[in-house]
Amino acid sequence: MKDLRHHFEAPLRTTAFHERIAAANVLNEWAPWAGYTTATVLEDAETEYTAIRNTASLYDLCPMIKYRITGSGAVDYLNRLTLRDVSRLPVDAVHYTAWCDDQGKLLDDGTLFRLGETEFLLCCQERHLPWLADSAIGFDVSIRDATDEIAGLSLQGPCTAAVLTEAGFDVSALKPFRIARYPFQGSTLTISRTGFTGDLGYELWIEPGLALPLWDRLMEAGSYCGIRTVGSTALNLARIEAGFITTNADFVPADQAVREDRVRSPYEMALDWMIDFGKGHFNGRRALLKERDTQSGEWAFVALDIEGNVAADHAILYDGRDREIGQVTSAAWSPVTKSSIALAHMRRPYDTKAKGGIWAEIYALRELHYVKLMMKAEIVARPFFAPPRRRATPPGRF
Amino acid sequence: MSYDAAIIGAGHNGLVAACYLARAGLKVVVVEKNDWIGGAAVSRELHPGFTYSNCSYVCSLFRPEIMRDLELPKYGLQVLPYEGGAVFTRDGGYLAIFRDHDANRREFARYSPRDAEAYDRYSRDIMRHCRFIRPLLMRTPPDPATFRPRDLAELAWLGRKVGEMSESQICDMIRFWTMSISDFLDEHFESPVIKAYLAVSAIIGTALGPMSPGSAYVLLHHYMGDVDGNVGAWGFARGGMGAITQALTASLRASGGEVRTGKGVEQVLVRNGRAVGLRLDGGEEIAAKRVLSNMDVKRTFLKHVDRDELPPDFTRRVERFKTRGSSGKLNIALDAAPHFPALPEGAPMLKGDLHFTDSVERMERAYDDWKAGRFSRDPFQDTMIPTMIDPTMAPPGKHFMSCFIQYAPPKIDGRDWTDADRDAFGQTVIDQIAEYSPGFKDRVLHAEIRTPRELEAEVGLTEGNIFQGELTFDQLLFNRPVPGYAQYKTPIRDLWLCGSSAHPGGGVMGAPGRNAAAEILRDTRAPTEMREAYAVV
Numbered sequence: 036m037k038d039l040r041h042h043f044e045a046p047l048r049t050t051a052f053h054e055r056i057a058a059a060n061v062l063n064e065w066a067p068w069a070g071y072t073t074a075t076v077l078e079d080a081e082t083e084y085t086a087i088r089n090t091a092s093l094y095d096l097c098p099m100i101k102y103r104i105t106g107s108g109a110v111d112y113l114n115r116l117t118l119r120d121v122s123r124l125p126v127d128a129v130h131y132t133a134w135c136d137d138q139g140k141l142l143d144d145g146t147l148f149r150l151g152e153t154e155f156l157l158c159c160q161e162r163h164l165p166w167l168a169d170s171a172i173g174f175d176v177s178i179r180d181a182t183d184e185i186a187g188l189s190l191q192g193p194c195t196a197a198v199l200t201e202a203g204f205d206v207s208a209l210k211p212f213r214i215a216r217y218p219f220q221g222s223t224l225t226i227s228r229t230g231f232t233g234d235l236g237y238e239l240w241i242e243p244g245l246a247l248p249l250w251d252r253l254m255e256a257g258s259y260c261g262i263r264t265v266g267s268t269a270l271n272l273a274r275i276e277a278g279f280i281t282t283n284a285d286f287v288p289a290d291q292a293v294r295e296d297r298v299r300s301p302y303e304m305a306l307d308w309m310i311d312f313g314k315g316h317f318n319g320r321r322a323l324l325k326e327r328d329t330q331s332g333e334w335a336f337v338a339l340d341i342e343g344n345v346a347a348d349h350a351i352l353y354d355g356r357d358r359e360i361g362q363v364t365s366a367a368w369s370p371v372t373k374s375s376i377a378l379a380h381m382r383r384p385y386d387t388k389a390k391g392g393i394w395a396e397i398y399a400l401r402e403l404h405y406v407k408l409m410m411k412a413e414i415v416a417r418p419f420f421a422p423p424r425r426r427a428t429p430p431g432r433f
Numbered sequence: 434m435s436y437d438a439a440i441i442g443a444g445h446n447g448l449v450a451a452c453y454l455a456r457a458g459l460k461v462v463v464v465e466k467n468d469w470i471g472g473a474a475v476s477r478e479l480h481p482g483f484t485y486s487n488c489s490y491v492c493s494l495f496r497p498e499i500m501r502d503l504e505l506p507k508y509g510l511q512v513l514p515y516e517g518g519a520v521f522t523r524d525g526g527y528l529a530i531f532r533d534h535d536a537n538r539r540e541f542a543r544y545s546p547r548d549a550e551a552y553d554r555y556s557r558d559i560m561r562h563c564r565f566i567r568p569l570l571m572r573t574p575p576d577p578a579t580f581r582p583r584d585l586a587e588l589a590w591l592g593r594k595v596g597e598m599s600e601s602q603i604c605d606m607i608r609f610w611t612m613s614i615s616d617f618l619d620e621h622f623e624s625p626v627i628k629a630y631l632a633v634s635a636i637i638g639t640a641l642g643p644m645s646p647g648s649a650y651v652l653l654h655h656y657m658g659d660v661d662g663n664v665g666a667w668g669f670a671r672g673g674m675g676a677i678t679q680a681l682t683a684s685l686r687a688s689g690g691e692v693r694t695g696k697g698v699e700q701v702l703v704r705n706g707r708a709v710g711l712r713l714d715g716g717e718e719i720a721a722k723r724v725l726s727n728m729d730v731k732r733t734f735l736k737h738v739d740r741d742e743l744p745p746d747f748t749r750r751v752e753r754f755k756t757r758g759s760s761g762k763l764n765i766a767l768d769a770a771p772h773f774p775a776l777p778e779g780a781p782m783l784k785g786d787l788h789f790t791d792s793v794e795r796m797e798r799a800y801d802d803w804k805a806g807r808f809s810r811d812p813f814q815d816t817m818i819p820t821m822i823d824p825t826m827a828p829p830g831k832h833f834m835s836c837f838i839q840y841a842p843p844k845i846d847g848r849d850w851t852d853a854d855r856d857a858f859g860q861t862v863i864d865q866i867a868e869y870s871p872g873f874k875d876r877v878l879h880a881e882i883r884t885p886r887e888l889e890a891e892v893g894l895t896e897g898n899i900f901q902g903e904l905t906f907d908q909l910l911f912n913r914p915v916p917g918y919a920q921y922k923t924p925i926r927d928l929w930l931c932g933s934s935a936h937p938g939g940g941v942m943g944a945p946g947r948n949a950a951a952e953i954l955r956d957t958r959a960p961t962e963m964r965e966a967y968a969v970v
Contacts, residue, residue: 038777039539039543040543040777041777042536042539042540043529043531043533043536043539043540043780043781046531046533046535046536047535067535069535070535070538070539138601162538162549162550162553163550164546164547164549164550164551165547165550165551165554168547180546290553290554290557291553291554291557292557293557293561295561295597295598295599295602
């Protein structure tokens, strides 16, 4: 679009991979994601999910928000911004992190890519430019929205290392959360061993002009195992099984929450393992120290295994059958674990002391009527599914 | 013949109050001085084939509970949401407003990528303030000076609401109520154009500039309405704003109420400290057990009630109640749609509010003229072409344009407006539009120009103040209009205020009329069908 004024004629943009995805999307099912149109299901959600767990899947990551952060102060700045110690993140590595406002409430989580000594890419769900810019005061750092500059593609599934090798990219030595670069048609393909499925998988980053050739190369290389394009419905099921959270699905960012009681701290979202109090000051540190010392967090974030076979989407949780103690945020019948799983906010201390047991109130819509179910639930460990193949280096063939 | 209630003025609040009273079985008459119904929510045909929204021009604040209680949809009320909006810039560009969130973000990003991503947080802050204020609209403000159980209970309720907020939210709220919109916008945005667009709602109808403390609250007042649950959204009443008062009149008549037009009230009849009826122009008297005035507090007590019936302290406060007029209006019949070369072909921006002031600084300079007793040489406009959406208001292919203009002082250099002043004011506005729309002047078939003088003479708004009294914090809640008289009662028994001079203030909201009726019905213990305000979930 040359004349920027005409952007309103297509409020949802198409991604660099759209041409291929549109051709594959025989159901024509789309949903908006951060201003782009993205496929929810292309042919059949179960088949797509199965590709993630059985062979190889391609998922378009282009709409994910990406900020490029560079400058001599980048490490100090990111240490100030985020919860983890960025100085311990080696070049060509990635870590999963989160950041808070001054009250120690979560703004977002995301992956931080260290592409050089002073060059980073921060990938996340929501937009944060004002917060990132305000936090940068006093640091020699530059921050730019790079979302449109990089085409991202997620290749996930047990056969993905083999597919990449077949495509000419040897990833056998690439460990989880590491980055490698490969020449591709006169440019550079960046591959990170990261993903949102809890399975073996990689994320590929390329300049948008080479997105379609890359797509074609991978589809050809993966044809032997039935590589599939997948939509967000299949991916969401895989990510719940992996126990990953999604911003605005599992928590409301502190800068968006109209209702003050909806904001959550890292302690309340089970992200406190990220907090590095020893690294020096960071946004929200004082509030988080206080929360740690006074145990003032009101909520716990838990994984649930629920009786029966009906997904407990947005179920209200009870101690016994009448005291409300929480709320399911994400839920699914999990094909790979053969159980009804859920992620939930639970009011403390009921995460440890629900005397009447934890019950989920589920409304199953069956032929126009709700069937109301009260199902026993049990707190279990996350992830629900963690196959050894996700970490194996060198990775297996399947 | 005697009525249970006589209401002065067939504006929206007078009619709302009348409808509720009539539905409760009271015998009700509404007296209107003009030959037409509507007050400032009126649609008139002043040029053949064109319907104007002569005064108020857009709808958002009118409470949906009232629409439903009084069955206004059944009597023809339809509200059509805006589809866009734009502010034109002096360099030939524009900033547009879109309903689509992503389109809006990209549009903001043309001016500032940072501002584009700051808008959600801004909206959240405004929404938080709305959630606190909105439930107050449909409640009688507590009087903090009494120890009546009801006032204490209401104060306790208010206290609990404050108690639900965090300390920082309470601080933010108090800052917001008292700060200027310019300072507030500076905390969120950097682009002058974006700030200019957003600042308008904070000064419409108010004799404040965008840099005046207290203007931020006025923004909130314009933000807490909704169109079908879409909070902050605005729309057009199909057929013009008169459609609201027409529907109210039909609803009133269906429950047996009367409306009499063409004769105004000369005096509220008071006997032994009680209102007992009205004397109309020409001498006819109407006996009534109670009188409700939809006129503003100044007009009611300084012009139509014997002064010796009133406590002097009350009268002095009424005299000092701020009703400084600040705005004027142009209603224009256009032979064809205006052409704005800056806008891309087929753009939806014309289907909403159009502004021609691209910085907060320029608005403040326009306010400087008001302070000096002049109309603004470079005014700001909140201009609409309702016929872009509403097919009923002009012949096909032709358009009605409504231009709300600020600033226009109640007096020019301390003297009354003259016809020449009015015409010069109108010309300034048309010239401003023509700067952005070549050929505009040739398309003008007819224009109705209204300054505070016309607003006062025709609608009865003292000094032309469209809110029947400014919405500054010293004149809100239990201080509106006068401390001790914020519960729709007045020093004269059985004389009630039901217009926008009373809580919660101006705009085509209907809440003052509804709340006044609620107080009266509580007094009379008449069975009433009035729903509670919808919960803010």
